[in-house]
């Protein structure tokens with residue numbers, strides 16, 4: 001995408017506006033009471049063409065062309081005496097010889113119609129040589145416009161202005177043939193548009209040929225859809241009936257619509273309009289349902305396919321909701337044309353049309369502040385380009401894979417029959433996600449605020465479509481795990497978990513120093529002499545030393561009773577086990593730092609709250625001689641149980657369950673997330689506002705006793721808010737949870753960093769919710785993460801009382 005081009009065009013247009021009638025706009029503004037509302041239209045149109053130059057033999061496919069325009073119009077005046085905006089303006093006088101760029105010809109119908117345009121045009125070109133053809137390849141823009149190709153195809157070189165009588169029919173025919181082949185539009189439409197333009201420009205071919213026939217192609221593609229014209233016509237009639245005073249305006253409208261009706265713009269293949277998040281969901285659904293054969297819904301967008309429409313081109317319509325101050329629409333047609341359209345209605349008299357460059361900049365700033373993580377080269381224009389490219393890509397696939405994908409994206413839950421609109425479109429490969437610009441892309445908590453995650457902010461109805469990875473409801477891990485982990489929503493409301501990046505292994509965020517090196521593993525800490533399954537050997541190998549000379553696992557892959565009992569005891573009866581206290585605790589130190597610019601006057605950290613001395617499992621690893629199937633390698637082999645992410649019945653949001661009974665001591669999954677230093681985690685927590693949501697980070701402090709005085713940045717945490725695995729769905733239960741998190745050493749004997757693995761504390765029935773004790777200190781008011789009101793239901797619940805009176809510490813402590 002050529003952003004400079006956008007800016008240049010935008011600036012040129014400012015120039016054009018200044019000459020073509022800003023005074024008129026301002027005068028109209030000064031009589032604003034005469035205008036009932038203003039409308040801001042934004043169009044991004046794109047088209048796909050497979051075409052062949054007549055003589056060169058160059059076949060170009062696909063060609064993507066995006067043009068965007070931003071212009072405002074005003075609704076018809078209410079008084080016959082009022083100054084009216086031009087509904088069907090006379091064409092601009094043809095440019096005279098020697099006129100400068102500021103008198104350039106109009107590029108869109110909107111501009112031609114007298115609306116005040118600020119135009120940005122972006123073209124993308126691509127070509128493909130047909131093997132065996134002789135012509136030299138040219139990018140589309142050049143090929144389409146080149147003098148050689150033009151003359152080869154029957155065009156004559158640029159000439160002086162010609163009068164109507166001098167225009168050769170042959171030349172017109174050549175242009176029509178050329179554009180018909182190039183962009184796949186009916187000859188009649190090309191011909192009509194060419195005739196119109198020739199008249200407008202006094203048969204000056206220079207303006208028509210300029211900029212690669214841009215004016216002509218724009219005129220063709222910007223012809224209004226006759227269906228819309230019909231609608232407006234009908235509305236015009238209604239207005240006339242409603243208010244006789246508008247007769248004058250309606251006459252004008254009628255003239256325009258009749259001329260629009262002459263065009264035969266292809267019926268749209270699909271039209272998408274966003275839902276408005278208000279109480280009219282049901283009405284919107286009803287409306288959509290009435291106009292559609294079948295319907296499925298995208299986050300914030302209702303999509304319907306009019307399969308029963310008699311149109312031989314199998315038109316599809318995606319339609320919905322009408323009453324909106326802002327609306328957004330995508331129309332696609334089989335000819336390979338598309339149009340993205342945003343309309344904003346305002347009654348504000350102070351409305352000032354922003355220029356396209358400013359809009360892009362503002363949108364980029366909003367995206368950044370909303371989504372926090374954006375690619376460095378993100379641009380709003382690129383987003384539009386991506387949408388177009390996505391449609392082109394999908395359109396170019398053969399129908400067979402498309403059918404297969406459509407089968408895959410049909411969710412297991414009943415999205416289709418409910419009026420409340422689901423928020424995410426499911427797809428294994430791609431998805432269009434419709435979100436409010438004010439909503440967060442990534443967040444974990446769907447219930448602490450009592451709201452469903454992903455719900456759109458109703459402060460703006462403006463929708464942003466973004467192509468981005470979404471959940472596959474058949475496997476939330478997207479194939480990253482050994483087993484598929486489906487998303488189960490038993491309530492049939494179509495809600496899905498908020499988006500996040502699924503990762504099966506921990507990944508360092510930035511500064512965390514995780515030193516994984518073979519040289520750090522001493523010979524005494526591995527079993528390089530072993531072979532096959534260490535558990536099958538007559539004597540435990542060196543890797544069992546960490547667990548007192550006995551392996552923590554049985555031959556069945558479960559934790560030994562003894563090991564599990566002692567871990568559970570450490571968790572539930574901490575007073576019976578040693579705890580280590582830091583002289584200066586990194587956890588408390590970071591609180592001071594974090595508070596340094598706030599109202600806090602603290603200079604000394606609080607005393608250490610203590611860290612448990614927890615048992616570690618030590619698994620065999622790459623420096624060992626045993627095989628991958630060794631019984632002392634359980635956690636590193638990943639998830640094997642049939643887990644499911646499911647929507648809980650209460651207000652806890654999503655949870656995790658197993659479709660099968662689980663024995664005591666079974667490995668479920670490890671807690672996977674970003675590895676952060678304490679400082680990074682604190683910064684992150686502070687930056688996330690109180691209303692933003694979290695999964696609960698885990699502090700890796702299980703073995704601090706062996707570390708002596710810990711440096712700040714050696715204190716690490718795992719945060720699954722943005723990147724994580726299924727463990728981020730495990731809900732908390734005070735004290736008697738059915739899972740326990742146990743530290744596991746795999747790649748490094750250095751216990752700054754380790755894995756946190758969940759094992760069952762007892763036998764678990766199929767579909768019983770899996771829980772673990774976050775060990776949240778609900779009374780810690782200093783922590784920036786506001787804790788939830790605990791709904792664990794345990795008789796030992798320690799969160800339900802304290803939450804009402806304080807912010808609680810929400811960092812999980814091991």
Ligand SMILES: C[S@@+](CC[C@H](N)C(=O)[O-])C[C@H]1O[C@@H](n2cnc3c(N)ncnc32)[C@H](O)[C@@H]1O
Nearest residue numbers: 445448652653654695729731732788790791792
């Ligand atoms: C790690 S996430 C667990 C998955 C979460 N339920 C979800 O839908 O994404 C932690 C969040 O789940 C909710 N949660 C977990 N356990 C809870 C409990 N016992 N009572 C109430 N809410 C709980 C809280 O909103 C908390 O912020």
